[in-house]
Amino acid sequence: MSNNRKKNLTSIQQQYQTFAKDREKKRPVFKNCIKAFFVGGFICTIGQAITTFYMYFFDFTEQTAGNPTVATLIFITMLLTGFGVYDHFAQFAGAGTAVPVTGFGNAVISAAIEHRTEGFVLGVGGNMFKLAGSVILFGVFSAFVIALIKTILIQWGGL
């Protein structure tokens, strides 16, 4: 709450605020960070293993193996979300499961499941990208801006 609003409160209200603040459970930020670090790292290790798998058994190089790896990770997350397993991981690790690309798969499927009762077209179809849509839009738009900057630099900057 801003200081300005705090001044307008009566003394009893202010007393109550401090009383509540003392008893509020503190957010374990550091612990959450550690959890997110390890679980996120674990997901990335799995991703690395999948990349290595694609390099050894298929004709993908280090550069091109990234595409099927992302697709596989998203696919696995979608299945896990559907079976209700991913929610438990996410509850434990927080950002550790949301920041890697698996968070994207989770956002799509969880929205689809949530709106399943509203029908397939208006429910699932219309709301599937409610959460993940902004991610796609931001990705596409920022890629466009970066490409524009690069083009300008190469065309006129002589880079």
Next chain:
Amino acid sequence: MKNLLNIILSVLLLLTLVACTGKEDDHRITQTDPKKDITKIIIPTSIDQSLTNKLKETVKDKDEVTRVRGINSGSDILLAIEVKQINQFNEQEIEKKIKKELEKKYPEANIEVSSDKKIFIEIDELEKKIQNNRIGKKDLEKKYNEIKKLIKDQA
């Protein structure tokens, strides 16, 4: 949940079994220096590899490079390098630098240098095959073109 665990375990087991088959015997010379992993094909083999051995000698002295593999099909040379962890960020630059240097030193050769892990794996396998005389000139040329295509693949 137990069923799922069983499936995952059996898939993992299958993968290990698949990975264990079809390995080529290794008869190449390996470097004595523990910091560098450079192999050399013992001559004579049915396909001459002395040019690559000479090139490896040059690359060996580079500080950033830790592992080198290479083959040649005639005067077409493929070299795969692995750089130190800290140099991974500019491995493409190192790759270009080495290529330029080698081209200056061996102007008659057509040299391709790559720091890609996939290329490294492929060339490593190919080296073993050449050493064991299990690949013909024509197959080598075909394989060379395949790997070169992989290097050029930008998709």
